Amino acid sequence: MSAPDRLTIGELAARSGLATSALRYYEDLGLIHAERTAGGQRRYPRPTLRRLAFIRAARQVGLSLDEVRAALAELPADRTPNATEWAKVARSWQRRIDAHIESLRALRDRLTGCIGCGCLSLTKCALYNPSDQAATKGPGARYLLGDTPPRPRER
Amino acid sequence: MSAPDRLTIGELAARSGLATSALRYYEDLGLIHAERTAGGQRRYPRPTLRRLAFIRAARQVGLSLDEVRAALAELPADRTPNATEWAKVARSWQRRIDAHIESLRALRDRLTGCIGCGCLSLTKCALYNPSDQAATKGPGARYLLGDTPPRPRER
DNA sequence: GCTTGACTTCAAGTTCGCTTGAAGTTGCAG
DNA sequence: CTGCAACTTCAAGCGAACTTGAAGTCAAGC
The missing domain is CATH 1.10.1660.10 (Multidrug-efflux Transporter Regulator; Chain: A; Domain 2)
Structure with a gap:
């Protein structure tokens, strides 16, 4: 002890x-x-x-x-x-963690949908969709990235 | 086009x-x-x-x-x-993602609990708890780490 | 057919998050 | 009071993931 x-x-x-x-x-x-x-x-x-x-x-x-x-x-x-200090920090953390979870969930849901539909519905399944779909949306259109912003140089 | x-x-x-x-x-x-x-x-x-x-x-x-x-x-x-190949890979990914989400959720829930109780219940709130609580559990007892295994050298 | 921007390779440099090693000092148990 | 493990600093090294730069080549529009 x-x-x-x-x-x-x-x-x-x-x-x-x-x-x-x-x-x-x-x-x-x-x-x-x-x-x-x-x-x-x-x-x-x-x-x-x-x-x-x-x-x-x-x-x-x-x-x-x-x-x-x-x-x-x-x-x-x-x-x-103290409790107040802690609560303040903890709350901002929760937001961060929630955001992270949300982006992962979005990612997983796309995968799930993809499996669910057997990836045969090319118009519906973003992941399995060929990239010419993206091409029609112009440069920058990307699948699977969800809410992740483009970051050509991230540091 | x-x-x-x-x-x-x-x-x-x-x-x-x-x-x-x-x-x-x-x-x-x-x-x-x-x-x-x-x-x-x-x-x-x-x-x-x-x-x-x-x-x-x-x-x-x-x-x-x-x-x-x-x-x-x-x-x-x-x-x-093809659909089969894709499904196989996607499924293994889902597991990974789910695990990741789960560990983040656990982390957030600890924080949430901590805020909910105002961090006044020292016996209940793991996060706010002083570390002598951990000391009684011997070396290695850690809070906030949840399911994260100890990794003194992680590479 | 020329110009120009996008491409090529290769080597070296950068940042992050540490670890390793050398050479010396401290603190506690016996 | 001695011995030894655990500490100290400082410099260098490392692996991952790229970036930068030099020096040269390709391809496409005019």
């Missing part, structure tokens, strides 16, 4: 499932913060675990570490966030 | 939203294939557009290009896939 209220980098790594090198890297990027012992070793406050869980979740939804940093800027660095 | 039945790399780029350099890269990797003119220029059969839409979709669901290549190996390279 007796959860230590400061974690070493090794402990944090074990708990979060991340490598210590990744944790140092995250610190360099300003995603997490550590106090130091007299000898210079890192000691992490426990809320860091929650922060890391957040980072993981964010990555799963497709954010870059830089975007995560921006998102995390709304939470206090070393203090446990 | 009159959709050309062979596309230049520039046309394919315009239609797919990808850069020509990316298309050549994909060809190097064996994801797509082109015929050549007498002069050596690429000419893509139209089904390539569908292939590209697939690649995009796959990337969105988190596959690497290498995994995509494996997935695409089930489809004929230059011929329009």
Whole structure:
């Protein structure tokens, strides 16, 4: 028992499932913060675990570490966030996740429809449809992409 | 009208939203294939557009290009896939997408629950719960991660 | 038949998200 | 107080997914 209220980098790594090198890297990027012992070793406050869980979740939804940093800027660095702070961030996350789910659902539904109709109705099934259908709509018409915007250069 | 039945790399780029350099890269990797003119220029059969839409979709669901290549190996390279071939691939995709959606839904539901309860019930709300709760469960106990397995080294 | 833009290859460069290694320091258990 | 694992920094390396640039070739409109 007796959860230590400061974690070493090794402990944090074990708990979060991340490598210590990744944790140092995250610190360099300003995603997490550590106090130091007299000898210079890192000691992490426990809320860091929650922060890391957040980072993981964010990555799963497709954010870059830089975007995560921006998102995390709304939470206090070393203090446990209070209910209001948390709720604000959590809500914006929900929107993001919902949007992501929605785009995946759209993708899946197209596939489902395609299977359902046996892909024989060429006028109906977007996926199986030959691309001359797209050609009549001019450049940029694309199937399967749903709400995904074109991104010739995404970085 | 009159959709050309062979596309230049520039046309394919315009239609797919990808850069020509990316298309050549994909060809190097064996994801797509082109015929050549007498002069050596690429000419893509139209089904390539569908292939590209697939690649995009796959990337969105988190596959690497290498995994995509494996997935695409089930489809004929230059011929329009028939209903059976398509259905087979589409079904395996649905499973993948569904799994992805499910994990996102789980993540969102945790957030939702957290907001719903105002994050005041420390024993109930996993997200807002301080990490000493996790500590009592031993190393590896993590919140927010849901069905995501630990992956200290994920490549 | 010439011009011009779109194409060709190939090598090198870039960004992201880390990991690895070297060389040295700290902190705790015995 | 010693020994040793766990820590420290810093620089370099890596794999994925492309992009950029150079130097040259092709194809299509006038």
